[in-house]
Structures are given as structure tokens and as C-alpha cells.
Amino acid sequence: xxxxxxxxxxxxPIETExxxxxxARPEDFDDIHAYAVRDDVVRFMIWGPNTAEETRTVLDxxxxxxxxxxxxxVNLVIEELATERVVGSIRLTIQDAANRTADMGYTLHSDVxxxxxxxxxxxxxxxxxFGPLGLHRVFAMADTDNxxxxxxxxxxxxxxxxxxxxxxxxRGDWRDNHVYxxxxxxxxxx
Numbered sequence: 001x002x003x004x005x006x007x008x009x010x011x012x013p014i015e016t017e018x019x020x021x022x023x024a025r026p027e028d029f030d031d032i033h034a035y036a037v038r039d040d041v042v043r044f045m046i047w048g049p050n051t052a053e054e055t056r057t058v059l060d061x062x063x064x065x066x067x068x069x070x071x072x073x074v075n076l077v078i079e080e081l082a083t084e085r086v087v088g089s090i091r092l093t094i095q096d097a098a099n100r101t102a103d104m105g106y107t108l109h110s111d112v113x114x115x116x117x118x119x120x121x122x123x124x125x126x127x128x129x130f131g132p133l134g135l136h137r138v139f140a141m142a143d144t145d146n147x148x149x150x151x152x153x154x155x156x157x158x159x160x161x162x163x164x165x166x167x168x169x170x171r172g173d174w175r176d177n178h179v180y181x182x183x184x185x186x187x188x189x190x
Contacts, residue, residue: 008070011128016120020079021090024062028077031086032059035109044143045107046170072097078108078121087112090121092129092138100136102129106152118152126156130184139181143170153180157187 013022024032033055035041042048050058062075073093077086088108095103104125108118129135142149144163154160158180166174 006070009132010069011132012074012076014076014124014128015081016124018081019117019121019124020081021076021121021124022079023066024059024075024077024086024089026059026063028086029055029059032077032089035088035107038110040110041107044146044149044170044175046168076125078106078117080112080117087117088121090125092125092133095139100134102133102135102138104129104138104140106149113148118148119155122152122156126182126187130187135184137181137183139179141177141179143168144176144178150178150180156182158182 013020015021033050033052036048036050036055036058039049042050048054065071065073065075073091075089075091078088078090079085080087088106090104090106092102092104095101104122106118106122126138129138138158139161140153140158141164142153144150150160159182160178161181162179164177164179167177168175
């Protein structure tokens with residue numbers, strides 16, 4: 001079985017109550033760079049804070065990838081409907097096609113933390129993952145100190161499966177990460 005199948009229709013853009021999850025546009029650069037440059041946003045990331053050139057390279061990569069369909073990885077920007085401002089991004093990437101398993105990751109501008117946007121965006125992506133994509137399992141990782149990120153995972157009904165010790169180097173420091181996952185049959189029950 002080829003996964004994703006060649007006849008799969010794009011499952012995005014996705015509009016939620018307050019957000020639009022959509023492909024990036026060249027004019028999104030300033031909004032993306034506004035969060036990619038922030039120390040508080042990238043504190044637990046293996047990237048950043050970005051220079052303008054680094055953000056341009058990332059955005060250009062997303063734009064290039066968007067020309068392909070189907071593709072195993074999809075990066076979407078998170079646009080706040082009320083302001084039409086891009087306030088983050090969310091990614092779903094097939095990691096094991098044979099077992100219909102993907103991983104998810106997200107980044108949000110710290111100006112919109114604690115508004116439920118992360119949960120709202122991730123829930124919408126999980127609905128697509130277990131709906132039109134027909135995935136079996138989605139997992140995500142977060143630094144053990146990134147309570148906001150793994151808190152989102154727990155709100156979505158994901159369960160902590162493991163803690164990986166010193167598995168990622170972030171700015172020269174080895175960091176521990178929690179691994180969370182949810183199965184299709186678990187998600188449909190919440």
C-alpha cells in the first residue's frame with residue numbers, strides 16, 4: 001500500500017472556530033519571523049532564534065514543498081481569523097507509512113499562549129489525521145520542561161509513552177523529551 005495514496009485530496013485548509021490552518025504564502029514572512037526570532041518561543045527548539053535569512057530559507061522550503069502533492073509531510077501556518085495574522089505553524093509528517101503513523105509538531109507566538117490556540121489547531125490536525133488520512137497513530141515529542149506543549153498533548157487525550165533521556169541537543173545542552181501518542185480509536189472517543 002502506498003501511503004499517502006496518490007488519489008488523496010488535500011485535507012487543508014482547515015477553519016476552526018478562531019483559526020485558519022493553511023499553506024504558507026510569501027507575504028507571511030514578517031509574521032513567521034516575528035515568532036521565530038523570539039527567545040521564549042524557541043527556548044526548547046533545536047532551531048532559532050532565527051536570523052531573517054534563516055526564516056526566509058524555512059519559508060522558501062515550505063513554499064517549494066507545497067508544489068508537491070501528495071506529500072508525506074505538511075506544514076501549515078496558523079492564522080488567527082480575527083486579525084488575519086499568522087501566529088504559528090503546525091506540522092504533520094508520515095514517519096511510518098506501512099503502519100500509518102505520523103508525528104505532529106507545533107509552534108506558537110508567545111503573544112497568543114494560554115488562549116487555547118495550540119489545542120484548537122492540534123485537535124483539527126488530529127481530526128484530519130484520523131479522518132481523511134486514515135492514520136492509525138500520531139505521536140509528538142516535547143521537552144520535559146515544556147509544560148505548555150505537553151499540556152496540549154494531554155488535553156487532546158494523548159498519553160505519555162516514554163521519556164527519552166538526553167536525546168536532543170539544544171544550544172549545546174542535552175535535553176530530555178516526553179513522547180506522547182494517541183491512536184485513532186482513542187481519539188474518536190474524546
